[in-house]
Amino acid sequence: MSDVRRLVLAFDIGGTTIKAAAYDAALRPLAGARRPSPRGPAVVDALAGLAEEVLAALPPDRREDVVAAGAVALGLVDEARGVMRRAVNLDVTDLEVAGPLSRLLGVPTVLGHDVEQAAIAEVEASPTEVRQPFVVVIGTGIAAATFVDGAPLRGVSGQAGELGHVVVRPDGRRCPCGAVGCLETVASAAAIARDYSERTGTAVTGASDVLRRLGTDPVADEVWAEATSALADALVMVCTLLAPGEIVLGGGLAEAGDALVEPVRTTMLERSYVATVPPIRASVLGSRAGLVGAAGLALRTIGAR
Ligand SMILES: [Zn+2]
Known part of the structure; x- marks a missing residue:
């Protein structure tokens, strides 16, 4: 053939x-x-x-x-x-x-x-070649891959990249993993939908329902701001430790585009003292x-x- x-x-x-x-x-x-x-x-x-x-x-x-x-x-x-x-x-x-x-x-x-292969696909689909990109996949949970010399870093255990379980809100909610205040208890698509539903009593099926209400619904704005703030805190840690050349926000939540990228970038710049904030963009491939x-x-x- x-x-x-x-x-x-x-x-x-x-x-x-x-x-x-x-x-x-x-x-x-x-x-x-x-x-x-x-x-x-x-x-x-x-x-x-x-x-x-x-x-x-x-x-x-x-x-x-x-x-x-x-x-x-x-x-x-x-x-x-x-x-x-x-x-x-x-x-x-x-x-x-x-x-x-x-x-x-x-x-x-x-x-x-899934995250490793999704990250490889994102890097291959990237409009420009970047050294050491850091790819975050935000969906039901949150995970990430950092690329070193063109290959995703796996770590000794193979579990490198569990960004969703980095604790960013120690006074927050318990995560199914057992820790309290993991990033994905605040900033995953599932967490955003859950927080909005809990605060309004209006059941929404996904983060896209919250996204649609931004600018017109103060509770949606508040939930979204908490999520992007937590994400920014986790990514400042990433930049401090790894100094990536670019951050790509992927997964279903990244279909929000600038509504996600801009508040994350702004907050990172405010809270970043040692680390340099690299270019941040939404993924090409999304979900x-x-x-x-x-x-x-x-x-x-x-x-x-
Ligand atoms: Zn956790």
């Missing part, structure tokens, strides 16, 4: 939704599907169902062009074995993902960590970064990128 016809299937296993799509070698999507994330081993059944949906949505003459698959997952991932080691939000422990998908699809299949990252991982595995 010629290189231009090659397709890969990509899967993004998140805490709320599992997304799937077929991509060509230029990372253009051809067909996609999504469903709510189930709990436990049913995750594999959901992946199989999504694979069938995406294949069915492809033009019949393109189904045979799928040559590899890539999946990314939250939590701890064993890439070498293709196993989700632990994902608390999904009640998953030691779940084989790459093996069953590969047997189902009949193509090489790889599993990677698609995980899926694009999974596709990129699959393409690299077969040597197509």
Whole structure:
């Protein structure tokens, strides 16, 4: 098959939704599907169902062009074995993902960590090449990746980048991790929606509902300001320790664009004494970064990128 016809299937296993799509070698999507994330081993059944949906949505003459698959997952991932080691939000422990998908699809299949692959995708999609970018992914939770010499830093444990569990409000709310005042108890998309709902008694489904009310609803303004302030505090720590060349704000929340970037930048400049605040921008890929990252991982595995 010629290189231009090659397709890969990509899967993004998140805490709320599992997304799937077929991509060509230029990372253009051809067909996609999504469903709510189930709990436990049913995750594999959901992946199989999504694979069938995406294949069915492809033009019949393109189904045979799928040559590899890539999946990314939250939590701890064993890439070498293709196993989700632990994902608390999904009640998953030691779940084989790459093996069953590969047997189902009949193509090489790889599993990677969602934030790492999303960050790689963001850096590859960047309009300019930056030394040592720091990529934050803000969705249901918050995590980050720092790049050193072009590769994300993993740390000895493989757990580097847990920015969401840096304590920024010690008198704040208890985090499911056990600590009090973690960044993601204030600034994740889930926390923003929850805080607004609690203070107004109006149930909102996501941070985008709060975003829409900015400028007209003082409670929305207050919740948003608390979130961007906490994010700025955490990022000042990051800059003090790592001096990144650029900060990229990604994940679903970054679709807010300047409404997110500007208050974070302004607050960082106010509170930064030792650290230099580098350029800050919203991501190019937004909530698609995980899926694009999974596709990129699959393409690299077969040597197509
Ligand atoms: Zn925590």
